Structures are given as structure tokens and as C-alpha cells.
Amino acid sequence: MCRTVSFRAAAAVKDGEQVILVINRISKSFENVVMTQDWHTPHHVSFASTHDGKKPFEMIKLSYGNQVLWPDHCVQGTDGASIAKDINIPQAALIIRKGFHNDVDSYSAFVEADKETYTGLASYLKERKIDTVFVTGLATDFCVAWTAIDARHAGFTVYVVDDACRGIDINGSVAKAWEDMTAAGVKKIQSSDIA
């Protein structure tokens, strides 16, 4: 009835690897687990290095709106794109790859950043009679928040497991993400509430 989404992101998340033990522990309580995997083209539009004179964490305007620029990360077929080796969730049945369209980033596991290219995850969950989503991973203020809010838009009950996430926090973006998630009806819990 429930599931976890866990995220792989090599983007500069402080102490990001600390969430792995927590995610492994609570995953034992879930029958259905979906992972996401950033899977970027080598010169992806979200990379600062793709844009002359731009530095990581600067913002640019793209056809679909504002885009934060990141250090190069999770390039298709490289070690940086592989699922963290210490993640131990053998029952995870689906990996959603994100960010493989060169000109569109994708934080959310449900909809790419253009807000019109769907990954199919909502249908996958609904077909399996899943109505509640637990979100974990990196980063709280980007992939986790966008996934959690899109899950609410798709009609799911949504929990974010706070201590199973870490944020990047650009100019207060973690606090803002929690404001947005709370407004969307996302509930904050701790891993000790689960296992």
C-alpha cells in the first residue's frame, strides 16, 4: 500500500550519504519501492559548464522558466550516475531515470521541469493500487520537494521522511520548500515514525 522513493544525486549535498543508512532501514517496511536516477546527457542544459561564463548555483532563464545551474553530475553511463552502491533495497522494482532530455531538467519523479513531460510514475502507482507515497533522498529543496508536491497534485497522500533527506539550501531554499510542501498538503515525518 505504501512506497518509498529514494534519490540518487551527486549534486553537492552536504552529508548526503548519511541518508543511505536511514533509507535502507525504513525500506524494509515497504513492499513497493521506486528509485530515481539522474541520467543526464554530457552537456545537459542544467550544467553550469554548458553555458559560457556561468557558475554553479547561478540561475538562468529557459523556455520553461528559471533553472538553477549545477556542477556537472550524473552523466549517463558514468560512475557518478550509478545508484549509490550502499543502497540495499532488493525489492525496488522500478527505477525512473530523470534529466535525459538534453534541454529539460527534471527534479520531480512525476513530471519534468517543463511541467508537461510526464514520467508515467503516477499511472504506475495507481495501477498497482498504491495511494500513499513516502519520499526520501536528495535534495530536500529540489528533487524531494518537487516530487512530493507533484505526488499531491496526482492525488496521493504524501509523507516526506525528514531525516531521510538532506537539502542543498540556496538562499533559504529548504525553508521555502517546506512552506510549499506544507501548503500542498505534504506531511513531514521522521524515520522513527516508520521503523
Ligand SMILES: [Zn+2]
Ligand atoms: Zn540533475
